Amino acid sequence: MTVETLLAEYQALKSQLNYHSYRYYVLDDPQLPDAEYDRLMQRLQDIELQQPAWVTADSPSQRVGAEPLSAFSQVTHAVPMLSLDNAFDEQDMLDFNKRLQDRLKSKDDIEFACEPKLDGIAVSLLYRDGLLVQAATRGDGAIGEDITANVRTIGSVPLRLQGEGFPPLLEVRGEIYMPRAGFDLLNDKARERGEKTFVNPRNAAAGSLRQLDPKITASRPLQFCCYNVGLVEGGELPERHTDVLQALSGWGFLINAEMRAVHGVQACLAYFAELGEKRQGLSYDIDGIVFKVNHRTLQQQLGFVARAPRWAIAHKFPAQEEMTQLLDVEFQVGRTGAITPVARLEPVFVGGVTVSNATLHNRDEIERLGVMVGDTVIVRRAGDVIPQVASVIVSKRPVDARPVVFPSLCPVCESPVVQVEGEAAVRCSGGSVCPAQVKEGIKHYVSRKALDVDGLGDKLVEQLVDEGLVASIADLYHLHERREQLLALERMGEKSADNLLAAIETSKSTSLAKFLFGLGMREVGETTARSLAAHFGKLDALIKASHEDLIAIDDIGPVSAASIVAFFADAKQLEQVRALQAAGVTWPEHEPVAKDALLLAGQTWVLTGSLETLSRDEAKEKLLALGAKVAGSVSAKTQMVVAGPGAGSKLAKAQALGIEVLDEAGLLEKFKHWGVS
Ligand code: IVH
Numbered sequence: 001m002t003v004e005t006l007l008a009e010y011q012a013l014k015s016q017l018n019y020h021s022y023r024y025y026v027l028d029d030p031q032l033p034d035a036e037y038d039r040l041m042q043r044l045q046d047i048e049l050q051q052p053a054w055v056t057a058d059s060p061s062q063r064v065g066a067e068p069l070s071a072f073s074q075v076t077h078a079v080p081m082l083s084l085d086n087a088f089d090e091q092d093m094l095d096f097n098k099r100l101q102d103r104l105k106s107k108d109d110i111e112f113a114c115e116p117k118l119d120g121i122a123v124s125l126l127y128r129d130g131l132l133v134q135a136a137t138r139g140d141g142a143i144g145e146d147i148t149a150n151v152r153t154i155g156s157v158p159l160r161l162q163g164e165g166f167p168p169l170l171e172v173r174g175e176i177y178m179p180r181a182g183f184d185l186l187n188d189k190a191r192e193r194g195e196k197t198f199v200n201p202r203n204a205a206a207g208s209l210r211q212l213d214p215k216i217t218a219s220r221p222l223q224f225c226c227y228n229v230g231l232v233e234g235g236e237l238p239e240r241h242t243d244v245l246q247a248l249s250g251w252g253f254l255i256n257a258e259m260r261a262v263h264g265v266q267a268c269l270a271y272f273a274e275l276g277e278k279r280q281g282l283s284y285d286i287d288g289i290v291f292k293v294n295h296r297t298l299q300q301q302l303g304f305v306a307r308a309p310r311w312a313i314a315h316k317f318p319a320q321e322e323m324t325q326l327l328d329v330e331f332q333v334g335r336t337g338a339i340t341p342v343a344r345l346e347p348v349f350v351g352g353v354t355v356s357n358a359t360l361h362n363r364d365e366i367e368r369l370g371v372m373v374g375d376t377v378i379v380r381r382a383g384d385v386i387p388q389v390a391s392v393i394v395s396k397r398p399v400d401a402r403p404v405v406f407p408s409l410c411p412v413c414e415s416p417v418v419q420v421e422g423e424a425a426v427r428c429s430g431g432s433v434c435p436a437q438v439k440e441g442i443k444h445y446v447s448r449k450a451l452d453v454d455g456l457g458d459k460l461v462e463q464l465v466d467e468g469l470v471a472s473i474a475d476l477y478h479l480h481e482r483r484e485q486l487l488a489l490e491r492m493g494e495k496s497a498d499n500l501l502a503a504i505e506t507s508k509s510t511s512l513a514k515f516l517f518g519l520g521m522r523e524v525g526e527t528t529a530r531s532l533a534a535h536f537g538k539l540d541a542l543i544k545a546s547h548e549d550l551i552a553i554d555d556i557g558p559v560s561a562a563s564i565v566a567f568f569a570d571a572k573q574l575e576q577v578r579a580l581q582a583a584g585v586t587w588p589e590h591e592p593v594a595k596d597a598l599l600l601a602g603q604t605w606v607l608t609g610s611l612e613t614l615s616r617d618e619a620k621e622k623l624l625a626l627g628a629k630v631a632g633s634v635s636a637k638t639q640m641v642v643a644g645p646g647a648g649s650k651l652a653k654a655q656a657l658g659i660e661v662l663d664e665a666g667l668l669e670k671f672k673h674w675g676v677s
Contacts, residue, residue, distance in 0.1 A: 006047060010054060013044045017060035018160065025155030025223075026254045058131055058159035062152050065214035072145035072212070075136035079230040081124060081173065082141060083307050084290060084314040090269060093291075096313045097265035100293065103302055103310065109264030110293060113241045114271045115227055116258050117288040117314050120177025120205045123151065124230055127170045130161040130251075137209070141307060150209055151176070153218035156225075158252035166251050167235025174226035174253075178205040179284045180649045181656040182221025196368070199390045200321070200380065201285050223284070226253045241294050258282075261294050272315050279317065281609075281645075283652035288316035321380045321390065324348035326373055329360065329404045331411045335440035336522050337427040339417060341366060341404065343377070343389050351381030358387040362424040366404050370394070374401035412436035432472060432572060439465050441520050445473045449526055450518030451510055451585075454503040455496070463489055473518075474576055476504055477583035512539060512587045519577065521567045523560040527631075530624055531555055532564070537590040539577075543568045554602065555629055598627025599674060603639040605630050606654070609647030611664050619667065622676050634659065642667050 017040055024030040024037075032040075041060065048055050055061065087093045100110055124144065126134040135151035136144040151157055154176065161170075178186075183201040190197045198204035208220035226248050229237065237244050242261045249255045258278075262271055272289050279286060293299050293311035302310040325346040332340045341360040348355055358379055360366055369392055371377060376396035381387040406426060410417055415430030428434050442461045446453035453476070464470040469485055479486060480501050487497055510518075517529035524532070535553050536542040542564075550561035567573050605628045607616050614622075619642065620630045634641060634653045641654040641661045654661050662670070 006051070007054070010044065010047045010051070013040055013047070014059060016040060017044060018058070018158075021060060021063070021155050022158070022162070022252055026158075026252065057133070057152075060159070062159065063155065063218065065153050065216075065218035066149045068213040068215075069149065070212065072147060075124075075134065075139075075144050075146045077124060077136070077139075077142060077144060077230065079171070080141050080307075081122060081138040081144070081230070082304065082309055084312055085308045086288075087313050087315040093265055093269060093272075093313070093315055096291075097268075099310070100302065104298065109267075110298075111240075111261055111263055111295060112265075112268050113245075113292045113294045114258075114260050114262055114268060115256055115290045115292070116275060116282070116286040117290045117316075118175040118177050118225060118227075118256070119200075119202045119285040119287045120175040121202070121209055123147070123174065123176050123209075123224070125151065125157065125172045125174075125224075125226075126231070127161055127166070127172065129168055130166060132157065132159050147209055149214040150211060150217040151224075153214055154222045154224050156223050156254045162252040163250050165235070165247070167232050167237070169231060169233035170235070171230035171232070172226050172248060172253065173228040173230050174224055176205055176209060176222055176224050177201065177284055178208070178220065178222055179652065179656075181283060181652040184649060184653060185656070186221065199378070224254060225256050227256070227290070237296075239296055241292055241296060241299070244296070268315070276317060280648045281651075283649075283655075286317070287319075288314045290314050318349070318352045320351045321378050322348045322350040323376055323393065324355075324379055326371060326375050326377050326389070328373055329366075331407055333410060333412050333428050333434060333436035333440070335437060335444050335520050337410075337430065337434065337437050338425040339407070339410070339428060341406075343371075345377075345379060348379055350379055350387070353381065355379055355381060355387045358389050360389060360404075363406055363419075363426060364424050372397065372401040372403055374398045410434055410436075432576075435465055438471060442470065442473050442476070444520045445518040446476070446507070447518075450514055451507040452514070453500075453507045455500050456503065460489075460500075472576060472579075474579035474583055477508070477580070477585070479504060508584045508586065510585065510587050512537075512589065515539075515580075515585065515587055516542075519567070519573075521563055523563040527624075527629060528556060528560055531629075535592055537592045539581075539589070541592070543574070543577075600626040600628035603628045604637050606632070606634050606638050606641045606650060607644075608641060608650040609644035611642075611644045611667075613664060613668060622671060626674065626676065 017037070020030070020032050020037055044059070045061050048059065048061055087096055097110065101107055104110070122138040124136045124138070125132060132152065134146065135148045135157070136146055138144050152159060178201040180201060183198065183204050186204060187197040198207060204220070205222060208217050208222055211217050226245065229244060238247060240261070242259065245255045245259060258275060260271065262268060268291050275286070275289055291313050293302060299309065299311040304310060326343055327346055328344040329341050330344060332342055334340060340362070343358045343360050345356050345358060360369070360371070369389060371389065371392045374397070376393045378390045378393065379387055380390040408417055409415065410428035410430055413428065413430040413434035413436065415428055415434060417426050418429050419426045428437065430437060432438060439461055442465070443458055445451055446456045446461070467485070467489065469479065469482055470476055483497060483501070486492060487494065511533065513530040513533035516524065516532055517526050531553060532542055536545065547561050547565050550556050550564055551558055600623065605623050607619055607630065611619055623630050631638065634650050634657065636657060638654065638659050641651065641659055642664070643651045643654070643661050644664050651661065
């Protein structure tokens with residue numbers, strides 16, 4: 001092969017690879033299988049090894065990460081990188097609009113560009129004759145850090161601009177952020193390796209960019225989305241901001257799909273509400289909406305004040321993270337005796353609600369956080385997720401802060417606590433002696449997915465145990481013998497007592513799966529209970545099962561198997577089961593079913609978002625009946641994700657993993673096809 005033909009091949013490879021990474025990272029519409037892309041890249045790298053002089057800054061090989069730096073150098077921004085003023089409510093937005101109209105001396109509706117405020121790191125990218133020559137952080141707005149080597153590794157950053165018509169000198173500004181699915185995978189991996197996890201996608205993005213070794217950055221799932229231009233020389237850009245962004249999109253940049261131009265402040269408020277609804281379903285974090293006067297001549301006319309332009313504002317969503325004080329840590333005892341530390345917090349408004357408690361999970365979590373009572377902590381509440389203590393601000397630690405001490409005796413029954421080797425949880429050893437475990441066990445037994453005793457809420461269970469009417473789940477079925485005492489309870493009338501006793505009576509006829517779930521064996525959730533019921537068909541067959549019999553069942557691992565064997569080997573537990581049967585709890589028994597014979601045997605499905613025709617529970621029942629496993633989270637083992645409106649990070653993760661996704665109509669279609677109505 002002559003040098004000329006090799007050079008021609010090399011150049012063809014370069015543009016092919018750049019094009020395919022654009023399809024993949026910017027358009028999210030790859031045209032090549034990953035393996036083929038890897039082959040092309042390998043060939044390119046082979047050629048570069050032979051001809052090192054050919055390698056230029058826009059070679060796709062540069063994305064894998066150059067040699068580590070010893071420090072970042074400084075970059076002075078020719079045009080300062082400004083920040084934005086904030087609006088926190090409707091009035092702030094109306095005031096903003098009024099200021100604009102006053103300055104522009106016009107009462108006409110202003111045309112605004114609306115864009116999500118991406119929660120990442122602002123960066124500036126400089127292109128000379130279409131070639132990326134420099135990338136810098138915002139820094140203090142005047143001087144930032146040179147992160148070119150790191151930014152080159154980000155797939156959605158064009159190393160060379162496409163098409164034509166771009167100014168010879170063009171500074172593109174935007175946000176580098178980490179989509180949630182990538183963030184989850186990154187943290188999952190860190191957790192597996194026992195490493196520290198990132199608190200949120202923004203910290204993960206910042207940490208990934210701050211690496212002196214670009215290879216680390218290259219391994220992180222970062223995105224770049226542009227939202228503005230800085231320095232422009234030797235060329236003209238369109239008059240409207242939204243058209244500028246469209247032009248940038250044509251040159252190979254990712255622009256935000258939600259961007260829209262609207263007329264008037266009311267339309268801005270409507271956009272804000274619309275995106276607020278959509279927010280949890282987006283594949284990335286946003287913390288507000290940026291509204292910009294769309295005409296650039298008007299922007300120039302309006303100018304700047306201090307560090308922010310007059311022509312733009314960030315309308316913030318309620319914060320998902322707030323600072324507050326840890327007042328105390330209390331210990332709650334769960335159904336299985338697990339002792340959970342709960343943070344009592346100075347009440348704080350976060351994620352749209354007032355939070356005064358947050359779980360601290362277990363001892364490992366307390367160690368990981370390094371938290372002490374009295375500390376200032378960051379509380380995070382995103383969407384419907386339970387509030388978490390995300391981190392500790394150690395610099396604000398008061399002198400009288402005290403360590404969190406795990407109790408050595410159960411805070412409820414004073415039995416010794418035990419820590420089982422290899423387990424994060426610390427447990428109360430009291431078992432049925434511990435009123436907390438008894439209460440939680442009863443709450444679980446009567447819950448909707450178990451024996452479903454209507455009208456027996458948590459408060460009433462606590463009263464029944466505290467007043468000595470019930471000391472075990474089997475006692476529920478003797479409550480009718482103590483009607484007088486029941487009536488003596490606070491707020492218990494004749495009618496509610498009768499209803500309660502009737503509901504308890506009704507619960508006696510159940511299914512084996514519900515009964516097994518209701519027993520509250522450790523490691524036996526709803527799905528495992530169903531598998532056990534389906535496999536054994538009869539309770540006594542399960543009671544006799546050995547560890548080997550159990551692990552032979554699909555989706556029963558050694559840990560659940562050990563827990564099941566231990567449960568039935570415990571005389572007290574077995575006595576309780578027999579007492580329940582003696583009290584009249586029954587279910588239809590059947591011969592064992594060969595699960596492999598079912599249509600969806602061995603498959604794992606995930607349901608996310610809301611369904612309209614079916615309820616999620618109905619869909620789940622049907623899938624389980626077909627032999628599928630229905631899981632709560634998406635992993636590489638998932639076969640199918642059913643996503644309804646409002647689907648969020650699970651859908652994004654499915655897409656990231658290339659898992660097939662069905663909508664509700666698709667699911668119904670399949671049910672019809674399988675003859676399930
Ligand atoms: S425009 C002069 N647009 O918000 C205009 N900023 O508080 C400057 N940000 O540092 C920025 N999404 O990191 C703009 N669509 C968006 C944005 C956005 C996120 C960040 C950016 C900036 C900060 C200002």
